[in-house]
Amino acid sequence: MAEHRSMQRAALLDAARSLLSEGGTEALTFPALAERTGLARSSVYEYFRSRAAVVEELCEVDFPVWAAEVAVAMERVGAPEDKVEVYVRRQLELVGDRRHRAVVAISASELDAGAREKIRAAHGGLVAMIVDALAELGHDRPRLAAMLVQGLVDAAVRRLELGAAEEPDVIADAAVAMVLRGVPG
Template sequence: MAEHRSMQRGALLDAARSLLSEGGTEALTFPALAERTGLARSSVYEYFRSRAAVVEELCAVDFPVWAAEVEVAMARAETPTDKVEAYVRRQLDLVGDRRHRAVAAISASELDAGAREKIRAAHGGLVAMVVEALSDLGHGQPRLAAMLLQGVVDAAVRRIELGVAEEPAQIADAAVAMALRGVHG
């Protein structure tokens, strides 16, 4: 019985990822989840009390996986500069990943305070990964620099998601240049 519930919960989360990836937060509805999974709408409520609860669960499951991928890329880098570059590039490489699209859609949505706090905490953990590298590079305020660096990454993510004229690789190169050399690219 527990295994069945776990599988159903996983199927609901997978359906939620797909809905968020395809249509943003507006697409994430309980009727749509029920249709995607073949469950009755009332059954969806047995697993999640609200849309915010689905969002919180996705953040709890997906964000650590995404952050771990960034952490692995940084661990492979040898110098502090290489670590900063890995931090930027790996996040931008993940933009096309369905988990990322779901997290991005979630981040842009109207959420309750609990869900927003979980997203903030997850982003805080991501930003914390690069603080040491920035400190090693001599930044006097590495935490502030890390938050500003994440702002560059977030802007590059939005640019990639918009499907603008530049190729994603060009956007990634520009973001890395901005991160490492500022406006003196």
């Protein structure tokens, strides 16, 4: 019985990822989840009390996987400048990943305080990954610099998500140049 519930919950989360990546937060409804999974709408409520609860669980499941992919890519390089570049590029590469698109859609949605706090904590963990590299590069306030770098990454992600006129590589190159060399590039 527990295994069946676990499989149903996983199916609901997978359906939620698809709905978010296809249609944004408006697409994530309990009727749509029920239709995607073949469950009765009332059964969906047995697994999640609200849409925010679905979003919260997606963050708990998907954000660590995404962050781990960034961390692994950073571990493959040695120099602090290379670590910062990989930090930016890997996040931008993940934009096409369904889990990432769901996280982006989630962050744009109206969430309760608990879900927002979980997203903030997850982002804090992501930002912490480059603090040491920025300190090695000479930043006297590396935590602040890391938060600003993440802000630039977030802006580049939004640009990619909008289907901007520029190619993804052009956006990634511009983001890396700005992070590593400033506005003059």
